[in-house]
Amino acid sequence: MTLAIIGGSGLTELEGLEIERREMVHTPYGEPSGPLTHGRLHGQPVIFLARHGYGHTIPPHRVNYRANIWAMQAAGAKQVMAVAAVGGIHEALSPARLAFPDQIIDYTHGRASTYHDDDHDAVVHIDFTQPYDAALRDRLIAAAHEAGVDAQTQGCYGATQGPRLETAAEIQRLARDGCDMVGMTGMPEAALARELEIPYATCAVVANWAAGVGRDEVIAMEQIHETLQTGIQSVRQVLQALISG
């Protein structure tokens, strides 16, 4: 059951990954964010891809989500763990904490968001009532518990278009909608994985308080990067427990 990991901001490479080969997969949807890295992590086979490219140069609205998910499946991935930086809206989601969302609201627009885009295909409506794979989520939650990593075990992810951060009013609206965290990459990634029937779950890393939630007047990129360093350490611990479990 090869696990694929999509690394988000702060996770452009997997520490401890014994790299075996890199594979550039050409897909009917164009090029993925970079070559897939095949290797072993704690002895288990994994496939890694940096969502924003290995040099972190592809902004969220320009990521070729269709090519990324398609390439991972073509390369043999049987499940996908997405790591994603988010802003915390719920008071429990303070910077550097992890969260495993169980719901998502899509506020993105203009992204290529389906594989069923041709008018010669029969119309397909995937079930997306539960956007994340329950079994993989459960395993992630158990892994965090086992690793002693403090994490929020549910929550609603609001996917915004970016690349700018939100206004305070937009975050208030997201909060009224029931969003607990906000990020820019959750959609269409989750829906595309469901279309290809790949179990998919997200490990969110809180990088900052969302706009207007914390005491900060301005959200500084340096602060985000610093916080992500801490959060990513927890992600590594979860990964180790997940893979060894």
Ligand code: HPA
């Ligand atoms: N908003 C949207 N995406 C994000 C944020 C945020 O505050 N922090 C990290 N990714």
